[in-house]
Amino acid sequence: MTLTADPWWPQAVLAAVLAGDAALSVRPPAFIRACLHGVGFPEDWWWSLIAVKLLAAAGLVAGIQAAGVGAAANAGVVCYFLAASYAHIRARFLKTEFWVNCLGMLALSLGALVVSYAPGI
Template identity: 75%
Template sequence: MTVTPDPWWPQAVLAGILVVDAAMSIRPPAFIRACLNGVKFPEDWWWTLIVIKLLAAAGLITGIYVAGIGVAANTGVICYFLAASVAHIRARFLTSEFWINCLGLLVLSTCALVVSYGPGL
């Protein structure tokens, strides 16, 4: 069984959103700063989130062409946003940043997985 996305475009959309998110995180606007500070994520480590998002986007794009890579990358993105959700809940930082950004991207990444890979999984 080969696991390639059909349709492929949800993976490309998710990758694009992650690239934009990573680019915004280089000089984080107020809502990203509030989010990271709200969960008490050390500022010295903010750069790691940029790397993670760019690697995830690369995995999603690669997975359009290479069987198995995309489903693994998409699952990793879901795990990333699950971990972010847990961090928000543990810190009791449940503002609009949590509901819109964190949970919104968790839902989007889950939908991308189901739409692109659902029948093959």
């Protein structure tokens, strides 16, 4: 596994999607609210998800130039969405938000990790 993103564009796409997700989460639309309520995540802590997503996006962008940073950030994003998937399964909240949003983001983050970092294997 190489520690430099090659190609770099999947990291940029994932960073843009995470930044957009964070921006949407400032005033969450119905599908985000349903998702967070469905897994029982307290509203008082919703701000923390915005911070995590923005920091992850920044790490992905920084990692395009800084070897190792992007791989670590991308692995962290994968872990974040694995934890979110577990929360959905545990809460038995397996509606459209789980299949499209949660698993979709997990697939995107896994895809970015494999495309950008696995070719060197």
